[in-house]
Amino acid sequence: MSYALRFRDLTLGYDRHPAIHHLSGEISQGDLLAVCGPNGAGKSTLLKGIVGALKPLSGAIERVNCAPRDIAYLPQAADIDRSFPIRVYDLVSMGLLREVGLFGRIGRDLRVRIEHAIEAVGLAGFEDRPIGTLSGGQMQRMLFARLLLQDASVILLDEPFTAIDDKTTTDLLDLIARWHAEKRTVIAVLHDFDVVRRHFPKTLLLAREKVAWEATAVALNGDNLLRARRMVEAFDTAAHECERAA
Amino acid sequence: MIQAAYDLLIGPFVEFEFMRRALIGSFALTLGAAPIGVFLLLRRMSLVGDAMAHAILPGAAIGYLVAGLSLGAMTVGGLVAGCLVAVLAGVVTRNTLLREDASLASFYIISLALGVTLVSLKGSNIDLLHVLFGSVLALDDNTLLLLASISTLTLFVVAFIYRPLVLECVDPGFLRSVSGAGAAIHLVFLCLVVINLIGGFHAMGTLLAVGMLMLPAIAARFWCSGVATMIGVSLLIGMASSVIGLVLSYHAGLATGPTIILAAGAIYIVSLLIGPHGGLIRQFAPQRHLEA
Incomplete structure (x- = not known):
């Protein structure tokens, strides 16, 4: 299947400190993907990178058939x-x-x-x-x-349901389902695992690096969630330059 | 009674050409100032007009040093200085961690100091008075033409960039995500601010040039919601202030420029008190609430 977005060993961050470290993977056209992870895991950073508001520290984001400006983006x-x-x-x-x-x-x-x-x-x-x-x-x-x-054709939503009541959330989820049926690629940052499990077939679990990226039921299993929780949130101010192979 | 009203309001304009010129000049000024003032207000840039007015000074001073009290030289000088400050501030804002207020403040104050130094190089006091307070009662043909051109250009450009300008105010992030024009639009807008300030500078002087820009717009905020109506109301308020200020200064022998601004100030105070959109009296004497 053709992909809409491909990350190649992508590192995004601020002031040379990585917020997302060495992420690789593809998002297929028509995917309905949830991005989950603890606060500070790099979820919003990833979306900013996709729309081109943040330049990669290293690696690349390939966008197929779309310029950054063709991507609809609802910021947090x-x-x-x-x-x-x-x-x-x-x-x-x-x-x-x-x-x-x-x-x-x-x-x-x-x-x-x-x-x-x-x-x-x-x-x-x-x-x-x-x-x-x-x-x-x-x-x-x-x-x-x-x-x-x-x-x-690509729609990014950053925590669209935070502080939104059930009725509105349900209505907006219906819209997302409609987009999915229309073969649009939808990527949503979400915290409510119930919503993710019920409505999103695939999940990327982030904790400053990829913890899991697969079918939602697997990605959000206990093991993975535990690993995501152990993430170290603070930047190391005395960090050395990263030597991991590019 | 009618005769008295005629003598008070119409007489001065019928009798003296300089009054008619002053009236036309202030109307022209108001026409361009209304939309610019409203957008400055809505973009929370009310004080930027003030800063830019100071930024214009060194350019006008250089023009004055080179060519004396010449309309063309001072206009071109002011235009160059104002746009230079706008561009420099824009470049610094977009490429460093400074916000626009800080970058603008630093450049305009440098510009102002430079301007004062230049003016004092060849300081005869009468000319300085013109620079500071303008000469709305001595508008010659060329100045009137300049004021009319400025307002015409302003209206056309604002009409052309209206949509992105509104969008830049409401949701700049969204504009950035769909179009790269935001920075250019902002710059065009700042240049419009500069040319309107230069118009105001000839009529009202540097100190009060910003008055006709901001006061009518701020007063209009209390009367309506909606950008287009605000521009209309602001225009009416500006014209009313011009008439009131001119008549008052004529009969009471007051300095004309400041009197026009004071008239606008008075309308602002009244609007602040009784305006239906957030005026003080409405807030302290609320009406009964509705059924649904």
Whole structure:
């Protein structure tokens, strides 16, 4: 099967200290992959590397048929200025930016798609609300609507369900299932193992290096989880240069 | 009664050409300043206008040293100095750990010190007064033309970059993830700030140039939500301040530039008190809540 992303002996980090050490592997097109691991395991770092916001310290990320900008990415804490006076409708419509460009016109067809996206996340009726009046869950729904419009073949979600209630989580998981059915590649950083076991066929368990990367049931077995927990979180300030073979 | 109102409000403009010129000049200034001020406000860059106004000084001073009190030389000098500071600050911000406020602060203060040194090289006090306080009552054809060109250019450019500009304000991370244009848009915007400050500089002087940029926009925040309406309201407030300030300074014999800014200041205070969007009175005397 063809792959969407391939990591080749990838080391990502900050100030020469690795946050992810020597990761190799492939993500197939259409994969639905959960990335799990303790705090500081390098999960968000990996996503930043994939979208190109962080350059590898060594090794490489190969993206097949997609530039970093073709990847839809929902960061853990989107740096949205919630006090900015903009309507839900307008913010969601920004998902079309890749398609229509910075100056292109948004015609009737596209407006219909925007409305569909807003309906799909259950925010119908909220179109004219300023974004500052939304609750945390509604905000997340809105960002998913924007992801829907981005129509990307690879979608990255960084802890999308943190502080989100059951109903919203279920709704958003349905969207993820829909993306999966449409053969899109979805990679999600998650902490809730129940959700992962029920909805994600494959799991990458990280603890600053790869602990396991296989079918979820195997990846999240007791042994692996224990190993992940023993991870040393702090950087060693007196660390030597890494000599592991590249 | 009607006669009194006429004498008060209309008379000065009918009688004196310099008043008409001042009115047209301030309207032109307001037209460009309204959208720029609103975006500065929404990007939490209200004080950046102030910094940039100081950054312009050495350029204008060099122009003045070379060519005396010449409109063209001082404008070009100010433009170069302002854009240089904007670009340098942008480069430092994007490539070091300094945030924009710090990098801008360091460059503008260097620029200001340089400007004051240059002005004092050839210091006759009358010219310095022009630099500091502008000359809204002595706008000649060329200055009026400059003000009109600045506002025209500003309106067209803002209309063109409106969408990415809004996006840069709301969700810069997202813009970065879908397009590389963010840095360029930011720079274009800063250059618009600079040319509007130069317009303000000729009319109001360096000290108060930023007044017409920020006060109407900040006052408008209390009257509406929505970027486009804010620009409209800000424009109306700016024009009202111009008329009130000119009339007041004419009848009371006050310095014109500062009086116009004071009028805008008064409108701001009133908006702060009674504005329906977060005004103080609304907050301390809340209305009863709704059913749903």
